[in-house]
Amino acid sequence: MSAVVVDNPEQGISARKAIAPSRGKRPWTFYVLASLFTAYVLALYGPMFCIYILSFQDVRGGLVFPMKGRSLHWFIDLFTQVRTGDVKGSFDRSIKLAVIVTIITVVISFLAGLGFRRRFKGDSIVFYMMIGSLVAPGLVLGLGTGLLFQALGLSPAWYSSALGAQLSWTLPFGVLVMFAVMSRFNNAWDEAARDLGASRWQAIRLVMIPVLAPGLVAVALFGFTLSYDEFARTLQTAGSLNTLPLEIWSMTLNVTSPSLYALGTVTTIVSFVVIGVSLGSIVLIQKKRGAQKIKG
Amino acid sequence: MPSSSSTSRSSLTGWLYVSPLVGVLVPFFLAPILVVLAASFFGSDGFGGLTPGFTLANYVEVLHSALTLKLYLATIKFTVLTWIFTLLIGFFVAYFLVFHVRNQLLAIGLFLLCTVPFWTSNIIRMISWIPLLGKEGLINAALISTGVIRQPLEVLLFSDLAVVIAYVHQLTIFMIVPIFNAMARIDKRLIEAAIDAGASRFDILRLIVVPMAKSGIALGSIFVVSIVMGDFFVVKVMSGGGSASVVSAFYEDVGVLQYPTAAASAVLLTLVLVAIVSLILRSVDIRREITR
Amino acid sequence: MRIERGDIELAGVCKSYDGVVNAVDGVNLRIADGAYCCFIGPSGCGKTTILRMIAGHEDPTAGEIVIGGHNVVGLPPVQRRTAMMFQSYALFPHLTVRENIAFALQVRGQSKAERLRAADAMIEKVRLTQFADRLPAQLSGGQQQRVALARAAITEPRVLLLDEPLSALDEQLRVQMRQELRRMQRELGITFIHVTHTQLEAIALADLVVVMEQGRIKQAGPAREVYAHPRDRYVAEFMGGQNVLSGRVAKVNGGSFLLKQGAREAIEVPLQARRGIGVGDTIDIAVRRDDVALVRPGASLPPGCGTALPSRVTAIEYQGYFVKVMLDTVPDDEFVAYVPEKTFFADPFNVGDVVLATWVADRARPLA
Numbered sequence: 014m015s016a017v018v019v020d021n022p023e024q025g026i027s028a029r030k031a032i033a034p035s036r037g038k039r040p041w042t043f044y045v046l047a048s049l050f051t052a053y054v055l056a057l058y059g060p061m062f063c064i065y066i067l068s069f070q071d072v073r074g075g076l077v078f079p080m081k082g083r084s085l086h087w088f089i090d091l092f093t094q095v096r097t098g099d100v101k102g103s104f105d106r107s108i109k110l111a112v113i114v115t116i117i118t119v120v121i122s123f124l125a126g127l128g129f130r131r132r133f134k135g136d137s138i139v140f141y142m143m144i145g146s147l148v149a150p151g152l153v154l155g156l157g158t159g160l161l162f163q164a165l166g167l168s169p170a171w172y173s174s175a176l177g178a179q180l181s182w183t184l185p186f187g188v189l190v191m192f193a194v195m196s197r198f199n200n201a202w203d204e205a206a207r208d209l210g211a212s213r214w215q216a217i218r219l220v221m222i223p224v225l226a227p228g229l230v231a232v233a234l235f236g237f238t239l240s241y242d243e244f245a246r247t248l249q250t251a252g253s254l255n256t257l258p259l260e261i262w263s264m265t266l267n268v269t270s271p272s273l274y275a276l277g278t279v280t281t282i283v284s285f286v287v288i289g290v291s292l293g294s295i296v297l298i299q300k301k302r303g304a305q306k307i308k309g
Numbered sequence: 310m311p312s313s314s315s316t317s318r319s320s321l322t323g324w325l326y327v328s329p330l331v332g333v334l335v336p337f338f339l340a341p342i343l344v345v346l347a348a349s350f351f352g353s354d355g356f357g358g359l360t361p362g363f364t365l366a367n368y369v370e371v372l373h374s375a376l377t378l379k380l381y382l383a384t385i386k387f388t389v390l391t392w393i394f395t396l397l398i399g400f401f402v403a404y405f406l407v408f409h410v411r412n413q414l415l416a417i418g419l420f421l422l423c424t425v426p427f428w429t430s431n432i433i434r435m436i437s438w439i440p441l442l443g444k445e446g447l448i449n450a451a452l453i454s455t456g457v458i459r460q461p462l463e464v465l466l467f468s469d470l471a472v473v474i475a476y477v478h479q480l481t482i483f484m485i486v487p488i489f490n491a492m493a494r495i496d497k498r499l500i501e502a503a504i505d506a507g508a509s510r511f512d513i514l515r516l517i518v519v520p521m522a523k524s525g526i527a528l529g530s531i532f533v534v535s536i537v538m539g540d541f542f543v544v545k546v547m548s549g550g551g552s553a554s555v556v557s558a559f560y561e562d563v564g565v566l567q568y569p570t571a572a573a574s575a576v577l578l579t580l581v582l583v584a585i586v587s588l589i590l591r592s593v594d595i596r597r598e599i600t601r
Numbered sequence: 602m603r604i605e606r607g608d609i610e611l612a613g614v615c616k617s618y619d620g621v622v623n624a625v626d627g628v629n630l631r632i633a634d635g636a637y638c639c640f641i642g643p644s645g646c647g648k649t650t651i652l653r654m655i656a657g658h659e660d661p662t663a664g665e666i667v668i669g670g671h672n673v674v675g676l677p678p679v680q681r682r683t684a685m686m687f688q689s690y691a692l693f694p695h696l697t698v699r700e701n702i703a704f705a706l707q708v709r710g711q712s713k714a715e716r717l718r719a720a721d722a723m724i725e726k727v728r729l730t731q732f733a734d735r736l737p738a739q740l741s742g743g744q745q746q747r748v749a750l751a752r753a754a755i756t757e758p759r760v761l762l763l764d765e766p767l768s769a770l771d772e773q774l775r776v777q778m779r780q781e782l783r784r785m786q787r788e789l790g791i792t793f794i795h796v797t798h799t800q801l802e803a804i805a806l807a808d809l810v811v812v813m814e815q816g817r818i819k820q821a822g823p824a825r826e827v828y829a830h831p832r833d834r835y836v837a838e839f840m841g842g843q844n845v846l847s848g849r850v851a852k853v854n855g856g857s858f859l860l861k862q863g864a865r866e867a868i869e870v871p872l873q874a875r876r877g878i879g880v881g882d883t884i885d886i887a888v889r890r891d892d893v894a895l896v897r898p899g900a901s902l903p904p905g906c907g908t909a910l911p912s913r914v915t916a917i918e919y920q921g922y923f924v925k926v927m928l929d930t931v932p933d934d935e936f937v938a939y940v941p942e943k944t945f946f947a948d949p950f951n952v953g954d955v956v957l958a959t960w961v962a963d964r965a966r967p968l969a
Binding site: 145 | 322406422428433440445531575
């Protein structure tokens with residue numbers, strides 16, 4: 014640390030510098046933590062890349078390295094073989110369901126974000142109900158929903174019971190993200206719009222939605238990906254037709270070929286496309302606004 | 310009084326805005342929980358049907374079973390181990406990004422790098438450990454070729470170790486994000502002031518960073534604890550059927566249509582979970598922290 | 602109903618957020634059409650709440666707000682013919698200068714060509730033509746203020762409400778924009794209501810200064826009256842420039858009375874308009890700081906000066922055209938003399954010097 018002091022005589026001892034000098038010698042902790050970080054990222058991505066690579070083996074391929082040949086055999090196998098189940102159908106359903114969940118999540122989270130701007134009587138009840146929905150064991154909730162449908166004489170299906178069960182998972186996330194987004198929204202913008210004669214709806218359409226657009230994209234990203242990967246709550250509520258994660262689950266139990274990895278590669282590509290589109294559009298919106306900072 | 314009418318009017322608009330949210334949570338969170346609660350007091354006809362009534366037999370059965378204790382111990386073991394590892398890794402990764410990376414844009418980029426897998430399939434991320442940890446996996450192969458071991462290690466995959474690895478792999482992100490947010494809000498001048506007062510690096514960590522990141526730690530802990538305690542999937546797959554947790558036993562019960570006992574055990578688990586979460590919530594006003 | 606004039610009357614206006622404490626407590630005030638009115642007071646005194654109630658962003662708990670002869674309570678902002686300029690301006694961050702200014706016309710359903718033409722005319726008026734396509738974040742503070750002004754003015758309001766419009770600017774720009782505000786007010790010929798906590802700003806701009814404390818009006822009047830003739834200790838201390846002394850009335854004779862402070866020499870104070878002062882009353886008096894003259898002990902007092910309070914100089918601050926000399930004249934209270942620069946440096950004092958603080962007898966004023 015003494016080196017730091019000597020390095021910055023004109024600025025005195027500065028904190029940023031003592032912990033992480035903005036120039037000059039880095040403290041030893043930097044190297045320790047940088048190694049930790051690198052190890053974490055490697056452990057995070059390493060295994061995933063292993064299965065992506067292994068999914069491109071040829072017909073001799075197995076579940077472990079070394080790589081046997083190179084082909085798209087297991088991808089074709091995935092979508093043509095009956096024994097791997099109805100991958101295509103479940104894939105379609107998952108995408109459709111995720112799109113519906115996304116739209117509903119964005120709309121409801123946005124409205125709830127508006128509602129929670131001011132405190133109102135009983136707001137804590139709603140808030141803690143939401144937290145409850147977030148932390149409740151998914152399988153238990155799913156079973157409860159399944160039993161409820163049974164008791165009401167309804168048959169569970171991916172577009173009814175599973176849709177609701179997934180919303181009970183995506184909405185708490187969406188609203189929490191909305192909270193963070195709203196805390197950066199200056200209520201004076203809304204008031205200014207009203208002052209200039211805008212109706213409530215005009216203020217929402219012309220001011221709130223465009224200003225909050227990046228945040229709403231983030232909510233959409235949460236909605237889509239959480240739904241697309243949801244498993245525990247969907248298991249007891251999807252009815253007779255599987256969603257993709259349920260299909261993968263049944264494959265883990267009875268498929269021992271690289272088909273499984275191929276499916277992993279395919280769904281990850283979809284995820285990456287969605288993430289890329291979302292982050293890209295957020296960046297685009299911010300760029301269009303001249304990289305300005307939103308005043309809190 | 311006019312003021313009371315204006316507060317009730319603003320309450321009404323508030324409720325109007327959150328009514329769609331409530332409209333989803335009531336049928337798909339509140340009602341299912343109540344259904345499970347009700348089912349836990351019902352009798353079973355042994356063929357998957359429920360016989361309405363009121364009996365505590367299911368609870369007696371669950372509480373008297375030696376298995377229950379074993380399941381809870383296993384669940385707690387997994388929860389504590391996962392919590393410790395995710396907290397340590399999450400805290401120091403966030404600390405590194407906020408206080409050690411000089412370029413802020415780079416810090417945000419690296420932060421996003423950590424969050425991307427969160428948005429991909431958990432199941433796939435879990436399966437992806439197979440080619441690494443398996444009997445003929447990369448790690449065993451590497452250890453054998455370097456001569457550290459002669460026989461492949463069996464404990465790597467389909468063991469408790471594999472379960473914890475999979476949890477930490479999936480859940481560390483839930484620690485990183487809130488802790489990163491909390492740390493990023495720490496005013497850098499505060500740390501400068503501490504340095505001026507002669508605080509060491511460790512003092513700063515102990516006296517400033519940790520207390521001010523407490524809300525993030527609490528929020529992350531809620532996520533990690535509730536997900537691990539509610540999980541059955543990772544335990545089932547990664548332990549290779551060797552271990553069980555409360556929820557995985559619940560899953561088996563449901564599989565053999567033992568609804569009432571399953572429901573009783575689910576209610577007990579939910580109570581434990583509620584107790585833990587409210588304990589954490591007592592230490593931090595989560596709502597104020599999020600909306601701030 | 603169409604509001605044509607910008608005169609405002611507040612009658613018994615109260616606002617309570619919790620039903621217990623009144624943030625605004627029975628305010629009565631009349632503001633003439635085309636006046637420049639400044640509300641001044643410390644933060645939390647209710648001045649911004651009054652502004653927001655006039656604007657229609659909050660409803661009064663009780664009382665009436667009358668603009669141009671119509672009670673506007675319950676009406677939406679746009680029907681009141683008011684426009685508000687928000688603190689730190691609240692310019693829409695996603696719209697350009699032109700779009701910001703055209704916003705009010707857009708929500709009124711004007712065609713794009715029509716509203717952009719009107720906006721451009723307004724942009725010219727506030728001299729922002731070259732910045733018309735910029736976003737707010739790309740403007741300086743002064744430019745942002747002009748956009749905010751133009752955005753509010755395009756609705757052709759009869760009343761413009763300004764919430765601390767200058768507080769986001771630095772010192773030099775503040776003086777400049779102050780003049781610009783006054784110019785705009787004259788050009789538009791409408792009522793301006795301006796909330797501030799800076800005394801200088803208020804007295805420099807306003808026809809009518811309203812001093813507030815804890816939800817109540819302490820004094821309202823022309824700038825000079827409020828500054829030179831504060832009604833009570835609060836106004837005197839808040840507006841500044843006054844020394845306030847407290848004491849007991851020892852004697853009343855004809856046009857004046859004698860104020861006694863502990864063991865010190867009595868101060869003679871003209872009664873002026875004050876009535877009902879009796880012997881034994883505790884009373885505050887005010888003496889303007891620039892009316893106080895300092896003489897060395899033994900020197901003769903300037904003509905007309907009666908009271909001479911012996912004091913010690915505790916601090917001296919050079920202020921440019923005058924020198925601020927702080928004295929220990931009153932125990933536990935400030936007592937300051939503003940001495941013209943030339944007078945001071947003709948015979949400068951040092952900290953610790955003993956001086957006599959004196960003033961022309963009729964310059965002292967009793968306070969309520």
